[in-house]
Amino acid sequence: MLTFYHAPQSRSTSILVLIEEMGIADRIDLREVSVVRPDGSGGPDPRNPHPEGKVPYLTDGDDHVHERGAIITYLTDRFPETGLGRPVGHPQRGAFLSWLFYYQGVMEPVLVLDWAKIEHPILQATFRYLDAVFARLSEALHGQPYLLGEDYSAVDLLLSSPFQWLPEARPEQPALRAWIARCADRPALKAVMARERTGVPV
Template sequence: MPTLYHAPNSRSTSILVLIEEMGIADRIDVIDVTVARQDGSGGPDPRNPHPEGKVPYLTDGEDHVRERGAIVAYLTDKFPEAGLGRPVGHPQRGAYLSWLFYYQGVMEPVLVLDWAKIDHPVLHATFCDLQAAIARLSEALDGQPYLLGDEYSAVDLLLSSPFHWLPDAMPKDLSIQAWVKRCANRPALKAVTEREGAK
């Protein structure tokens, strides 16, 4: 059985939401671990096999997966019947993978750099600025409710997740605000948020 190493109210919460959305909670073992927090609390947990002591971390037999985008791809490929991914051969497979990697490789770094007020021409040449990332989302949502069209998918879950955690980062773009609200109103997110809030 795959095992998810998770710290409540952290980046790995989005993977719990994915598991809930997919209806596979009975097929994934979740182990809560501690991690170092920005406020100085927490710390490394000897039960966590992640090489850097972070979460989320997924093991599946001898295999292991880290980074949220990779875990999303792994789980949606492993359980394609849940319908939240785009399996090999699907006409949107490339777009699906592109959004997962865009989040991990561009959007999250840009959001963190903007939050930390770090700016440098090299960063803009390597990634883009936050306004460009927001414009990319807005362009994708023009005329459709979700990033891949009419149906909610795991890319919506992942790419909307920072705006649930960092409401100050919410763009003024009305199409993005409406999209984030649609994603936030999903029963799976509400259920996991309630459970996490009780811990």
């Protein structure tokens, strides 16, 4: 059975939302663990098998998966009938994977650097500017409601996720704000966020 290691109100929450969106919670053993928080609270949890004590972490027998993009790919490939991914052979498979890797390799580093107020020409040449990231998203959303077209997918979930936690980071572009609002209005996201705010067990 798949086992998912999760810490409430952390990066792993987006994977919990994905599981809810896919309707596969009954096929996954959820293990809630503690992690070291940015404010210094929390701490390592011996129950968490992640080699760095982080989340999210997914195990499937002897196999294991870490990093959100990889976990999203693994789950959507494992359960293609849910429609949140793009399986091998799908005409949007390349676009699906590209957005997942773009988030991990470009968008999140740029957002973190902007939040930390760190600027350096090498960093900006490597990861791009925040305005360039927003321009790329705006271009992709031109004439369509979601990044891959008319239908919401796991890439919308992942790439909109930081703005659900950090409203002050939301871009000014109307098209991007409308897309973030559409993603925030998903029943799965609302349900998971409400449970995590109140501490109700999943």
